[in-house]
């Protein structure tokens with residue numbers, strides 16, 4: 042007595058399978074040669090239900106399509122990361138896109154890709170990929186590993202490709218097959234020719250790659266794996282990289298912008314069309330310093346690690362971090378000088394530093410100025426003064442100027458000085474300013490990158506393995522009457538497989554010749 | 556050097572003319588019984604055109620100093636060129652003139668539409684100055700071209716399977732697709748006519764002046780002066796570069812397309828699908844189904860490599876993050892998810908054949924959406940493509 046490969050029940054010697062399974066065979070899923078998968082067993086615990094849900098390709102595809110639609114949904118309006126800096130999201134979406142924008146923002150579709158439900162979708166997708174693969178891998182492995190060479194006639198007759206042959210000398214046909222790189226095995230008078238079985242593992246390999254990528258995306262949430270910071274550094278200033286325990290410093294030696302020559306005959310037209318100069322390069326000469334134990338404010342104990350240039354598309358690696366050129370500010374105001382004239386007509390200058398403005402200034406003509414308010418990048422919003430960024434591009438100050446008796450409040454900027462008290466007792470105007478450039482460097486440590494890359498490579502290998510080769514099998518079975526039955530199966534591209542098999546038969550029939 | 560530029564332009568024109576000749580020959584071949592000579596001639600002329608376009612590509616590269624895949628004009632011509640390449644290869648395995656004809660027409664339309672965008676040689680901004688630019692864009696375009704082949708097969712399959720006398724829904728859907736095709740052809744004819752008459756119209760908006768090549772029916776929402784007595788303002792949320800102007804073009808194209816459609820229907824007195832069906836019926840439908848699936852199987856890995864993996868490597872270098880949810884990136888992901896879904900759905904029972912063919916039509920729409928609409932409607936980081 043032998044066991045039936047399908048239902049594991051005992052069966053008669055003569056049959057390849059028991060009669061009950063024979064019935065089932067009619068609906069055989071050739072993908073796993075009819076082997077039973079875990080999800081198809083009749084058990085009813087919660088785990089089984091969950092397992093069954095995720096192992097179904099149909100359910101997996103529902104998840105995939107919902108993910109796809111959600112992904113597309115996020116592009117209808119710009120994501121919050123791409124709205125103009127300094128604007129308030131709520132107002133931006135409402136004013137730009139009306140009611141739809143308001144709803145879009147209300148449902149947080151403006152931050153869709155980091156929303157809990159989008160993450161959940163990705164998680165479900167991962168679960169689906171993982172479970173459906175495990176569910177199929179083992180039965181497939183068994184089915185392919187323990188392939189009988191002799192197959193039951195009903196199995197063969199179920200194949201799409203069937204040819205009846207009055208073959209006399211199968212050896213010639215077998216030779217035809219080996220010439221086409223089939224691996225032919227023999228059992229009695231039956232043959233099994235097979236090639237590219239490894240292609241069947243392609244989906245499993247590529248799914249593993251996908252799981253690596255999803256895992257890497259998850260790991261990114263932890264600071265150990267992913268840290269990023271953004272530094273604005275003025276020319277010739279030095280900044281500490283955050284979260285490095287005060288051990289890494291970067292100095293901006295010089296920031297440079299190069300632009301294309303508008304008279305270049307090649308690019309003249311395009312530059313004219315663009316209507317402004319087109320940048321050629323953004324680079325910063327930087328020095329990177331490292332220190333063991335840094336005493337705040339003391340720069341003397343810094344060790345120079347590296348002096349180099351960082352540019353767009355040319356990041357620099359240092360001390361486990363990668364430094365990218367990713368922003369700049371041109372001609373920020375470093376300081377503004379105002380001239381204040383007292384009642385006696387004596388003039389004196391106040392110079393206000395835009396980075397660390399003092400709160401009080403004692404002037405030579407006896408006046409005293411107190412800084413009450415500071416707007417680095419001011420703009421009028423109705424009749425309210427606001428700052429649209431924290432960068433001193435267009436700074437304005439509210440000063441209280443006093444000679445001990447009279448105090449006057451003035452609003453002072455480069456282009457206008459307005460007395461808020463209205464008395465205009467002291468004549469004030471801007472007389473000078475200094476500017477500097479600022480480089481924006483992004484400093485990152487991303488330990489998930491190798492995992493992403495590995496995942497990508499595995500995924501590509503799996504894709505190519507599974508999609509550029511096809512598993513092809515041909516069974517040559519000797520029937521009772523002495524004729525042969527040729528049956529074939531391939532996991533994809535049936536018509537070219539049939540073409541190949543027919544060509545072999547053709548050659549064989551013309552036979553004899555060789 | 557100037558001469559080089561001139562010559563490269565002429566090579567593109569030569570390629571275009573060869574492709575047109577290819578279309579005529581393939582159409583002739585499709586209408587007649589098997590004639591190997593004619594088939595070969597059609598293939599040969601198209602291949603010559605392709606070589607000429609390759610010459611355009613190389614000369615433009617030499618002249619500008621960077622691979623000409625850096626703006627929409629260059630990218631679309633390249634995409635068309637890849638499509639022709641794939642078609643030439645597929646034709647060796649599946650020599651169906653009708654199939655080649657459809658593919659060639661679409662490739663011509665794409666190259667023709669490329670001319671809708673500025674053709675000047677533009678210098679590269681710093682973030683584009685990377686070898687990954689060519690590696691990424693060329694592989695992505697090749698992948699998309701192969702995926703498009705699956706659409707041609709799917710479309711012919713649908714045409715083959717639709718019973719024009721009974722299945723009205725699907726018959727009308729086919730007519731819809733023809734209408735889209737005719738609209739694009741209509742656009743090319745209009746653009747050509749207005750160009751040779753030298754028509755331009757100036758529209759002044761609050762911020763700038765826009766020059767239209769077609770009458771400005773649809774103008775930007777903040778228009779101050781224009782030339783037509785009747786005009787429609789575009790919605791304020793359309794922020795892509797020159798969105799109103801491009802949508803204006805689309806409107807004219809559709810009008811022209813409808814006009815062409817009516818003219819053709821009046822002549823043949825049948826649905827276009829019904830006219831073509833007898834020709835399509837000569838093709839083996841299993842082979843069409845196979846080509847459709849096969850093209851996805853081959854194109855999907857190329858697309859993944861080019862549009863996602865290479866793109867991410869480059870984005871990591873240029874923008875310090877390999878993924879930023881920029882609309883163009885997102886739509887590459889949507890395309891990828893869609894074809895992944897296609898590969899799985901096809902494994903389900905009952906999803907081969909006609910249903911799978913319709914999926915291929917949707918897939919191609921997604922590719923075109925990413926190619927054009929994302930630039931038209933949504934402003935993003937990918938200044939061009």
Ligand code: HEM
Nearest residue numbers: 096097098101102105166169170173177244247507895898
């Ligand atoms: C974006 C996500 C996914 C990608 C890129 C992907 C990719 C692939 C590819 C390329 C194949 C081979 C298809 C073919 O040979 O025609 C495949 C097969 C398969 N995939 Fe996925 N897949 C994804 C998600 C899923 C999900 C969510 C499921 C869950 C149900 C799943 C289950 C399967 C199964 C069961 C197979 C067939 C395995 C076999 O042939 O033995 N995949 N996948």
